[in-house]
Amino acid sequence: MSEQLKTQAGSGSQELPERIRIRDRGGIALHWFNAGCWLVLVLTGLGLSTGDSWRLVPAFWPELMQGLFGGNRLLINVHIAVGLVWIVGVLTYLALRWRSHVVPFLHEVLVVTPRDLTRSLWITGVILGRLLGLFRQVELPPTYKLNAAQRLLGTTVVLGSVAIALSGLYLFLAPSLLSFPDSSVYGALYRTSVLLHAAAVYLILMALVAHIYFSTVEHRPALEGMRSGYLSLEFLRRERPLWYQEIVERYRSGESSVRDE
Numbered sequence: 492m493s494e495q496l497k498t499q500a501g502s503g504s505q506e507l508p509e510r511i512r513i514r515d516r517g518g519i520a521l522h523w524f525n526a527g528c529w530l531v532l533v534l535t536g537l538g539l540s541t542g543d544s545w546r547l548v549p550a551f552w553p554e555l556m557q558g559l560f561g562g563n564r565l566l567i568n569v570h571i572a573v574g575l576v577w578i579v580g581v582l583t584y585l586a587l588r589w590r591s592h593v594v595p596f597l598h599e600v601l602v603v604t605p606r607d608l609t610r611s612l613w614i615t616g617v618i619l620g621r622l623l624g625l626f627r628q629v630e631l632p633p634t635y636k637l638n639a640a641q642r643l644l645g646t647t648v649v650l651g652s653v654a655i656a657l658s659g660l661y662l663f664l665a666p667s668l669l670s671f672p673d674s675s676v677y678g679a680l681y682r683t684s685v686l687l688h689a690a691a692v693y694l695i696l697m698a699l700v701a702h703i704y705f706s707t708v709e710h711r712p713a714l715e716g717m718r719s720g721y722l723s724l725e726f727l728r729r730e731r732p733l734w735y736q737e738i739v740e741r742y743r744s745g746e747s748s749v750r751d752e
């Protein structure tokens with residue numbers, strides 16, 4: 492393909508670059524910081540899952556992790572320390588870029604109304620069904636910045652992360668700050684937090700299986716967008732046609748990029 496693409500939306504005289512910056516270094520750093528923290532937190536967290544009545548992982552995993560860390564104490568401390576680093580890191584990003592990046596992202600990603608949820612679930616079902624050769628003839632609406640499956644993932648990650656952070660903080664702080672015999676509410680909240688913490692993690696993990704598969708196999712160019720910040724316009728034209736149209740129009744009006752640093 493030539494160094495420059497001719498615009499396909501209109502006069503045809505304007506020229507576009509082959510790739511365009513769609514994400515800045517701060518957004519990329521947050522994503523990989525978050526993913527790195529998740530990796531350590533999931534590996535250590537599953538190593539702490541040792542209940543006798545119900546287990547979230549096969550017994551060998553907690554045994555392996557506790558063997559590696561020389562017991563439960565260090566494993567818990569590493570889990571708590573990385574959890575606190577994750578919370579502080581994400582809160583710092585939110586505070587520094589609330590208006591410029593976070594609000595526009597939340598506006599784009601959050602699935603809030605029942606109608607939006609039903610529609611997003613249906614489109615996600617079609618996208619996943621197509622992996623199995625189903626729904627080929629079903630026409631999907633053109634995508635803007637994120638498709639329905641990505642919006643569902645984003646919503647799950649945002650709401651799930653709030654639940655994980657709050658329940659994790661309660662599990663960590665309550666035993667040293669509260670006197671449990673004084674009120675049965677403290678104990679009930681503790682048990683609810685254990686359940687909420689695990690449920691939110693598992694919900695996000697299920698969504699992440701699809702997220703990582705699509706990012707590394709089906710939509711590989713998107714990975715470049717999360718590495719360098721640049722995406723090919725050809726990929727945008729194919730996968731995000733509404734956004735592509737907007738970019739073309741912005742170029743025509745003299746704006747060089749969608750979200751510059």
Ligand code: HEM
Binds near residue numbers: 522706714716717
């Ligand atoms: C090996 C692990 C991961 C890979 C390869 C990966 C890859 C990617 C890629 C390529 C994108 C851009 C998607 C696009 O523009 O179409 C993305 C976005 C995103 N990822 Fe991941 N990811 C990983 C782990 C995670 C984890 C652990 C989380 C959260 C717990 C996460 C949450 C998100 C969210 C919310 C977005 C949307 C943000 C945006 O578009 O700016 N990812 N990821």
